[in-house]
Amino acid sequence: MKQILNYLILGLSMLLFAACEKEITVDLPPGKASLVVEASINQQFPNLNYVYISRTIDYFNPDLSLNGVRNALVYITPGTIVGNDTIWNDSARIQMIDINTIPGIDFLLPGFSGIYFNPTISPQIGVPYKLEITAEKERVIGYTSIPKVVEIDTVFWRQEFDTQEGDTDMYVTFEFTDGPDQNNYRLAIQNGFNPYLLGWGSASQFRTFDDAFLNDGVRPYSFFRPFNFGDTLSLYLTSVGRKEYLFWESFARAANNGGPFATPISVKSNIQGAVGSFTGYGVSFRSVIIK
């Protein structure tokens, strides 16, 4: 709410006072290069089980690619909770394979680097998982599990004719039932004919929220901006653990940070040895054609 307020007032003041801008040269000292990891597992979509490894680069480095790290050893191991301990099942350990080692992949998916996956991995809800990475002599370790899925109950919409644009606006709402327990959500929205995501970053929009404010009941989620008549809308409502939520919540703010009153935001990593997150997603999926 505070952010909405600040952005709105800032927008108004900027409009009023006709802010100007010009390009300048900034001389920044180089930063220390760190390993970066995004590891994702879920119970439903094999294409969303992957590990992405990269490095931080100097801010003004002209490299605007994924900057993926190759030749890393990446393992995901399931475990069993016994009392307060977790026993890791090394026999079920799965090695994730560097996608760039697949012949022809550079031609099919140019620019996609640092991605490790294995189509045989089949994560389960409630099972703990351990991530181990050895890359460029550095070791990374992380833990997660997939929380219980919160299903999307209904998706509905109303339509309004936009006289200015001459088309039909579709205002979409979906509902889900939030339980009494503490729940954390990430929502990915894909607007396009292909409902399937090749990496979470393929989605059109993202939201990260919890139930601190709205808890225990049927909860509507409305999109303020309308979609177009006939759009294919795919919703991925995912449940994530608290540590994972704190990472993605800080990531959302860091990725949208800016303006005169912004303060530097550091992401709250939930892995050791690198910046980033190992997240288990309990996915509820719904795809609808809005018409």
Place this chain on the structure above:
Amino acid sequence: MKPFISLFVCVCLTLVGSKLYGQTINGFVKDSITGEALVGAIIKTIDGKKGAATDVKGYYKIDLTTGSYTFQISYLGYITQQRTVTVSAQDININFALSSNAISTKEAVITGQRNNKNVTSTEMSRVELSGEQVKTLPVIFGEPDVLKAITLLPGIKSGGEGGTGFYVRGGGPDQNLILMDDAVIYNASHLLGFLSVFNTDAVRNVEVIKGGIPANYGGRLSSILNVNLREGDEQKYKVNGGIGLISSRIMAEGPIQKGKSAFMVAARRTYIDALVKPFLTEEQKSNGYYFYDFNAKAHIHLNDRNKLSFSGYYGRDIFNFRSPTNQLVKFQVGWGNAAASLKWFHSFNKKLYSNTIFIYNRYDLNNQFEFGENGFKLSSGLEDLNVKQDFYFTPNKNHSIKFGGQYIYHTFTPGIATGQVGTITIDESINKQYAHEWALYAMDEFKLGPRLTFNAGIRAVFFTQIGPYTERVFDSEGIEIGQGKTYNKGDVIVTYPGLEPRLAGTLLLNSNTSVKASFTRTYQFLHLATTSGAQFPADLWVPSSKLVKPQLAYQYALGVFKNFNENLYETSIEAYYKPMYNQIEFKPGANLFFNQNLENEMIFGEGLSYGVEFFAKKKFGKLTGWIGYTWSRSTRQFDELNQGKSYFFRYDRTHDISLVASYQFNKKWSGTLVFVYGTGNAATLPTSRFAYRPGYDIIENEPKFTFVDVYDKINDFRLPAYHRMDVSFTYLQKQTQKFESSWNFSIYNVYNRANPYFIYFVPDIEEMRVKAYMVYLFPILPSVAWNFKF
């Protein structure tokens, strides 16, 4: 506690037991037309051997032996009077009424300092501006503003382009105690800080104390800003007003009972909403922003010994938003201050008088969000009930004593949410907090010989957080896992006592040169929860608690004051050193919105600021004004930030220059030039970045990802220097006995300097590089305002 009470009782007994001797002449000095008290008017015998200056109430008192005396009564901008008085066995009460000298009042000078008071008094690090003086300065959009005016003084820094935030001697924005007729104003800004809540037509004078804070003030570490409103004209009805580009204001005053009581009312409203409306689409027309404020003040002289006055303020900012893309989405936010004070002045006898003040003040923020049938309201704020008792006692010519106390009952409302979303009924609130804040003080300004004067004081403070309150327990991930101890109404949760010694001394080297030194220790029990460094409507004030210790600061100041050419020129050099403890910051990325666990987002560290301030001022003549220069350093150190290393405070400014020059061309035209220069603000910029959240766009056949910035060091980068020149010209259009009007023409940023507001970065995929852009707000901006009075 006990030692404080004993000390206070001792001081009081000492005062009562002081030797009283001789006769006195006492009374008030007022404006003959308006009846307003003249602060700092000089009453002295013609030979200059006996004299006094009036206090904030316009009250004076001189000890004399029997005989006949000729007094000279003078005040800047007023015709000097002479009067012969015979003093016999009885004390004499005489009130003086001075007539204004119309030409002199047009001069831009600091009020009440015609003599060498700046050299002889123990006060240092203190400046005063009149409401009239503020109006002569060049302004943006024709809007004169008190808080922008004070940032032209050395040691007081502006928060940024066009803003009203101010930072005193390296302190934060919450470390300034802002008072309007004794009532605390917690958020002194309108329009996101571009204007302050003070209507200049209603302002009589502004006093800023940035060091050597006397013992009768407390509660903040860095400064006291005292805004005194006009008392109201006891003789005739008057109306003042002004029409600016984005707002207009009006003030009316007059007698309720001639010569005995008077009122003043003032109002202001912006019409930004109306100005913007023609440029909005049909869907946007219900959007808008406006603010308004009201001031009301009245006083009555009950008799020669008693005066009652009331002052009130109410102001709101309102922002309405309806989504142009979805008419079901509505958002309204309103915020503002309300304040009221009732003051009773009572003179016990010729040597002792008192002020008793009852004060109420409130700041609140209310948000309302609607989406179709769903909606909720959020509100937050704080409220104070405050009573002050001040005594002024002058046992003899060598002692001037003040003592008294203050009590404040604070109620903090961090957040209340109500509403309905789906089947979920929202009825959430963050625990309210309550606190008592007490202070007892005594101070004595005394002379040790003809050259040495001291002002020694002590302030005993107590802060107690009380129930009702229920502790909530959170795990390391911020999830509430249970409740802790429950405190019933009035139960003490934590108490912080503190002693604040204050000492100031002046060594007079000759009649126009002195050396001054001061020492202060101050506690602050209230803290502003903000991460931005600027003040926002949604920022919360939070009290000291078990976890949050009071802020503490020491300030040492040393200065040399010298006047030249029969006090035509005043100059000073002051150096200060200010360590600060228990400073508060928030963890990087802390979420302050509706956060029950806010205290666990806080981290605690230390601050240090030091600097030297030079000030030179020409007080009289066609050309008046001042030049100020400050060299300073301000740093912070937190174990959890910047790898534990000390870093520059965001508003650290190595060099700061301000020049104000006013010139009276003739009876019709006058002009003012302002030039400011400041080292660029310290800023935290990213040193590296990384790509994250990868995906593949099969339509565009390319990877998709998001860049995230990485920050290594805090405030390690300097924005470009800030400098600009403004000019204004005032044309006195019409001046008769009944009506006066003038035009004010201002040009802000004459040479069109692009001053940095903020910097942002954009990766340019086509050029394969990251571009840096600097946003600047105000290019050269001419404006015009019409002011009138009748």
